[in-house]
Amino acid sequence: MILLLLSSVLILSVLAGWGKVMETFFGVLFGGISGSILSGILGLSLIWTILAFFIPINIYVEIPFVLAGIFFFLQKKIYREITRFSKKDTILIGAVSLVILYSGSFHPYILDHFGYYVPTIKWISEYGLVKGISNLDLTLGQMSVWHIFQAGFSGFSDPFLRINAILLIVYTLYIFENKSWIQLCFVPILLLFSQSPSPDLPVITLSLIILNEIIKENKNTGLLFAYSVFVFSIKPTMIWLPLLVFFCSLFIFKPNYKNWILGTGILILFFIKNIWIFGYPIFPVAAGDFGFSWKPNPEILKISSQYAILKTYDMQYNYEEIEKFSSFGAVRNWFTLDGIKSKINILFILSLIVFSVFAFIKKKKVIILICISVLIKSILVLVFSAQYRFFIDVFFVIFFILFIHFNKRNSFIFFTALCVLVVGILSFPNTIRQYIPSFRPGDFMAGVKKEQLYKPSTYHYRKFETFRTGNLKFNVSKDYPFNFDTPVPAISASYIFDDVKTGIFPQYIDEKNIRKGFIWKKMTPQEKQQADNVINNIKNTDK
Numbered sequence: 001m002i003l004l005l006l007s008s009v010l011i012l013s014v015l016a017g018w019g020k021v022m023e024t025f026f027g028v029l030f031g032g033i034s035g036s037i038l039s040g041i042l043g044l045s046l047i048w049t050i051l052a053f054f055i056p057i058n059i060y061v062e063i064p065f066v067l068a069g070i071f072f073f074l075q076k077k078i079y080r081e082i083t084r085f086s087k088k089d090t091i092l093i094g095a096v097s098l099v100i101l102y103s104g105s106f107h108p109y110i111l112d113h114f115g116y117y118v119p120t121i122k123w124i125s126e127y128g129l130v131k132g133i134s135n136l137d138l139t140l141g142q143m144s145v146w147h148i149f150q151a152g153f154s155g156f157s158d159p160f161l162r163i164n165a166i167l168l169i170v171y172t173l174y175i176f177e178n179k180s181w182i183q184l185c186f187v188p189i190l191l192l193f194s195q196s197p198s199p200d201l202p203v204i205t206l207s208l209i210i211l212n213e214i215i216k217e218n219k220n221t222g223l224l225f226a227y228s229v230f231v232f233s234i235k236p237t238m239i240w241l242p243l244l245v246f247f248c249s250l251f252i253f254k255p256n257y258k259n260w261i262l263g264t265g266i267l268i269l270f271f272i273k274n275i276w277i278f279g280y281p282i283f284p285v286a287a288g289d290f291g292f293s294w295k296p297n298p299e300i301l302k303i304s305s306q307y308a309i310l311k312t313y314d315m316q317y318n319y320e321e322i323e324k325f326s327s328f329g330a331v332r333n334w335f336t337l338d339g340i341k342s343k344i345n346i347l348f349i350l351s352l353i354v355f356s357v358f359a360f361i362k363k364k365k366v367i368i369l370i371c372i373s374v375l376i377k378s379i380l381v382l383v384f385s386a387q388y389r390f391f392i393d394v395f396f397v398i399f400f401i402l403f404i405h406f407n408k409r410n411s412f413i414f415f416t417a418l419c420v421l422v423v424g425i426l427s428f429p430n431t432i433r434q435y436i437p438s439f440r441p442g443d444f445m446a447g448v449k450k451e452q453l454y455k456p457s458t459y460h461y462r463k464f465e466t467f468r469t470g471n472l473k474f475n476v477s478k479d480y481p482f483n484f485d486t487p488v489p490a491i492s493a494s495y496i497f498d499d500v501k502t503g504i505f506p507q508y509i510d511e512k513n514i515r516k517g518f519i520w521k522k523m524t525p526q527e528k529q530q531a532d533n534v535i536n537n538i539k540n541t542d543k
Contacts, residue, residue, distance in 0.1 A: 001105040001454065003160070003454065003455040004104055004165060007162065008097075008166045010157055013070055013079075014040070014066050016036045017071065018039075018040035018043055019036035019040030021072055022040060026039060026042070026043070027223055029213065029218065029227065030178070032081065032173070032174070033078065033177070034173040038170065038227075041167075042226070045145050045146075045230070049273060052148055053129050053276065056127050061152060063156075066157060092176070093172055093176055100168045100187070103194050103423060104162045104164070104168075104194035105162075105452040105453070105456040106448070106456075107459060108161075109441055110441060112196075113195075113196040113484065114483075117147060117150075117197050119484060121147050121150055121154055121161065123140060124147060124151040125154055126488055129273060129277055130277065131276055131517030132277070132294025132295075132519055134277060134278045135518040135519055136491055137483075137491050137492055137495050138304055138495060142284075144199045145233045146234045146235075147197060150197040162194070162456055163197050164195075165195075167201060167202055168191070171190075171205040172187065174209055175187075178216075180212050181406055181408045182404050182406040183208055184412065184414075184415045185411055185418070186208065188422045188423075192422060195456075199234050199235045200392065200393075203235045204396055206231045207241050207393060214248060214366065215366060215404070219253055221256065222262055223262070224245045225245045225249070225260060228263070229242050229263040229264075229266045232270070233269075233270040237391075239376070239377050240376060243376060244369060244373040247369045248369055252369070278295070279292045284304055293519055294509075300495075300502060303498050312334070312385050313337060314337050341388060345386070347395075348378075351398050354398070355401070355402070358371075358401070359371035367401060426448075427447060427448040428448070429446075459484070460485055461480060463477065465478050469505050469523075470505060470523070471507050471511045472489070472508055474491050476490065476534070481494065496535065496538070499531070505521065505523050505531055
């Protein structure tokens with residue numbers, strides 16, 4: 001916790017310094033220290049994404065950017081902006097920040113941390129963006145911009161990967177600067193995402209900030225659109241946000257095509273990044289086929305699509321059963337899943353209905369546009385993969401609009417009560433395991449450890465085996481399904497099974513240069529024998 005505090009002070013100073021520089025190029029969306037920090041996040045994320053095509057985003061990139069950020073912070077005397085808060089607000093911000101730092105110091109427990117976030121950051125920090133890396137492990141085809149940003153601070157500034165906790169402090173600063181007290185009610189829930197570099201936290205916080213600016217009638221459409229596309233580039237399920245800004249520019253603000261330049265540039269960069277690592281413009285959709293040789297095998301994408309459908313029903317039905325569902329049966333079974341997921345699904349649909357009725361009664365143009373944007377996103381999610389993690393942001397948006405006039409006192413009461421609950425769950429997870437056994441993340445919460453008061457808790461698991469198939473020498477985690485602590489190049493055992501089942505295997509484009517990327521090839525009889533030996537070894541190890 002102490003090291004996380006020092007890390008936060010360093011990174012916030014760097015971001016604020018760079019933010020002031022970025023504002024001279026991009027302009028200012030809103031004032032205050034939080035506005036400068038967010039400009040720094042946007043600017044560094046874009047710069048490091050471009051650099052990642054050519055070099056790894058490692059400590060040699062981190063050091064000059066950190067030193068320059070501190071220089072700008074001191075030169076422009078940004079530290080003076082901190083004194084603009086009243087004494088009472090300064091104490092409250094400090095108290096909220098301590099809660100955030102304490103919560104962020106717990107062991108990571110989100111499974112994607114081990115199977116997606118950390119492996120992605122390892123690749124970016126060691127090699128940068130590698131062409132066709134989705135052929136090695138399809139999960140790596142996502143490589144969110146947020147993980148590129150995290151990689152830029154993972155050398156010495158934030159080796160524990162707690163950038164989400166730091167962003168939550170920035171979010172707190174924004175709440176106090178703009179007196180948007182309803183947003184304080186969201187902080188306790190977001191504490192659950194503070195132990196990992198989960199893209200969910202940045203897209204929720206940034207979308208709520210942009211939403212608040214739209215409601216405040218911030219007419220800087222260019223930056224609103226740029227930030228909304230940036231949020232979309234972190235997680236494409238946030239499609240409703242750029243849609244909302246686009247609709248607002250057409251029906252509320254005066255349209256100006258110059259406003260689209262920065263946002264369009266970010267969108268193009270996002271597409272290029274995805275094409276480079278995945279072969280298609282948007283992961284994991286095989287749309288927009290330009291015929292690149294490094295695109296994933298169609299059968300692997302088909303398996304991934306089927307798995308997404310299984311996840312829609314919380315793995316409670318097999319694919320053949322789901323295929324036989326009638327339209328009515330598909331909806332009924334989605335609403336009647338065992339455990340907490342069905343309650344979330346029902347609440348989601350009820351929330352959409354309530355929000356739609358509210359928008360109709362209010363007849364306020366901006367609320368109607370918000371409702372339309374959210375409904376479009378919700379329909380797309382329901383059609384492609386109706387997993388609750390893809391529509392969790394909708395709950396925040398609806399709650400924000402319905403209770404936007406919550407005052408400071410009521411917000412703090414709600415915040416305090418919910419903080420006690422969430423921090424209690426993180427500290428003593430047996431409670432949630434007992435009362436909500438279907439909440440699976442609770443099974444992986446480790447509870448409070450005295451060591452975390454000094455530094456954030458992390459896991460280490462350096463057990464792996466090395467194999468070779470064709471020209472590819474790779475590592476596989478031993479007795480564990482995820483490769484968070486396995487040296488790259490690493491492949492998840494599940495993808496090895498899928499590849500062999502399909503009759504293909506990833507190969508280096510150039511065995512002497514990993515950065516040149518990966519393609520898939522049909523296996524020769526000799527390679528098939530090598531792959532079968534790998535599978536047998538994995539199966540025997542699992543036993």
